[in-house]
Amino acid sequence: MKGAAKAELGQCDGRTLRAVVDTATAWLLAHAHEVDALNVYPVPDGDTGSNMSETMRAAAKEAADDEANAGAVAAALAHGALMGARGNSGVILSQLLRGFAHAVGAAPLLTPPVLALALQEASDTAYRAVMRPVEGTVLTVSRMVAAEAARAATEKPECIFVLDRALRSGQIALAETQNQLPALQQAGVVDAGGRGYLLLLEGALRHLQGKRAVPTLAAGAEIPPSTRAFANLHAQLDHFEGGYGYCTEFLIAASGLDEHTARAELANLGDSLLVVGGGDVLRVHIHTQDPGRALSYAAGLGRLRRVKVQDMSEQFEEFAGEQLVPAPLAADDPLPVGIVAVAPGAGFGALFESLGAVVVTGGQSMNPSTEEILAAVARRPQDEVVVLPNNKNVLLTAQQAAALSGKTVHVLPTRTVPQGIAALLAVRFDQTPTQILADMGEAARHARTAELTIAVRDAEIAGVSVHTGDTLGLLDGDLVASGSGAEPVLADLLARMPADRYEVATLYRGRDATTAQTEALLAFLRAAYPALQVEQQSGEQAHYHFVLSVE
């Protein structure tokens, strides 16, 4: 109460900030279903709301209740979010919090000018986390929020006032997202991440206004399952088909390194840039056509270590630095690289385990956190680990885990589970890590995945007209077909592949598929493609009745 009074007067200490975050998190959680439903695809698997809620919960857990210093609370929140981030929306939220904390610094009190500055840096940091920012997403919303906060702070030095104005501006920006991204327009929704961010700000404002009561979830209610609202943003991050030639990684060691300058310079040289660390060591990951330029720039900053350059388009080749020879093998794992796979469903999990991977449960319906992926990476005996996200919404989290890990972690951007299985099957046990990674990438690129699910509402997506109850057909993660009944839709997908160019088809039965449906599809497959070797597996995945891969 005392804190709230202070906030009305214009400032907010650590204890108040902590309480504000609790209310904001509860507010977001109470509306998580609604955010999840803001789904570009009419597939019942949106998870932006639950991912952001989970990330906030992880953030809040890290902050002590009785810390008086606002800066200390903000820093703890940022750390908690960084480790607990789930899904791409969670990763971006963690970057927002990181920027926020950085701006607050060691300030004991959050004053309106500090709040405005922090919202600005939150937005800037989130933009930087995404190498090719797309407008019409949470980024735009955060930028508009920050701009209005700065204006409001000069008009009236009260946190409530600043937040209220910022929120209103954010709501206008959010409504506008529908006109900025064609996918949102087609689906008739606003950006889910943006909505989630505003719910947090709204919850914060309600707390300061004394409206602490938050509709609680029914006892025992699970956080709803999860993912596609960020689809367009993710497409930008998805460098799988990207044109950049060399995956280049290295450490720069020198005293007083400036992360920001290095990032700004390196950003001109390529794509998928990650620069983490600071102080004495910077870890850099970049996809570039000209690794030489990146390396000579970096060599000018300090001593280069663990340089690794791999050709992504053809074979991954050794370019400079360390000699990649097979490391001594751990007794239980003959591979020179450890493999971590994200798998939805117990069936897929068991398959990955039988192929020697450590499994992190998650994917389409529940994105794993950075910390979960990090823990799995740590469980491998090898110093070099490949992570298979198997879903584009897990990609950012996996990359964040890779950047934070002390091991050399490669994220192979697999978008579907069969891509991950194909990658794992391509491993030859007697090869170098470099060759293994190249083989895995090659196999993942060649695997085709068909997914069947049921539409939950009418929509028009990428020219495909969809009615509630229709079977939807996705090819390699993109909606391309719809119709009534699984067979005609699958037939359409198979023709697009085209399936007759492949040798093996594997049908992964989902949790919601019946035996009769499965038998019917298998019979259809065998009749339509007699030359294909048809196999059935239990994927036990949610939402998708069937997943089918051809290799």
Added chain:
Amino acid sequence: MGEIRIVTDSASDIPAALAEALRIVVVPLSVQFGPKNYREREELTSTQFYDMLAKNPNFPRTSQPSVGNFEEVYRELAGQGAEIISIHLSSKLSGTFNAASLAAANVPEARVHLVDTLTASMAEGVYALAAARMAADGQPAAAILTAIEALRSRVFVIFMLDSMTHVQRGGRIGRAQSMIGALLNIKPLLIIEDGLVTPRQRTRTTARALREMANLAEERAPLAEAHVMHANAPQVAQELAALLQPYVRGTLDIDVLGAVIGTHAGAGTIGFVGVQAEGEGRS
């Protein structure tokens, strides 16, 4: 100085006629189906074996020759004044080499040189055949043993199992068997390395496995000779031989895996033994 005779075991899968022509003494391992014990080749042909494997509900077991079996052979050859080079199945896969070693120690009058090939089937056979040819040429034991050592870097074997069942039940696969992917219908490609059966790659189809084997042949080409080995899969063996043909300069033949190796590999196994041309071996 007396002549040099080559002794091997039946796991070498050397065709009987060839062994006879080169005067190689083949000591049989044996296979048991339930209560019945059969000495490989002598009491059970490969054809009979695969027939029984398909029909007999009992899972067969194998056993190495006894020390006594080897002693008998060594004693007889020593009695003829021969010096013996005894060439055997990997000591890491079978007790055969150990039995031969004990026998050699028990027959002091025999001059026995023991060779652990650290491999099996025709890869083992290749050493015995090379040694027998040199012996027929009248080369001394030291030269033959040196040649065998030199051959090690050039001989390799790769094979595909139709299923993991037999190799797992037989326990003759070492590390990584848990990674093969028992849940998917994997056709594992295996090699024998450092004396042990080691997974090399996982494939989903026989066609793919054959292509991968041909790729290995290409990598190690030119091959002085190659032996396609199959467990009752003659048609697939023909296919593989056709794929290997471009990379082989000399002999390319098709042989059947004997009952002992067949017990551990299972029907449908297909693979080949390659010998790189001289000067091409891995260091």
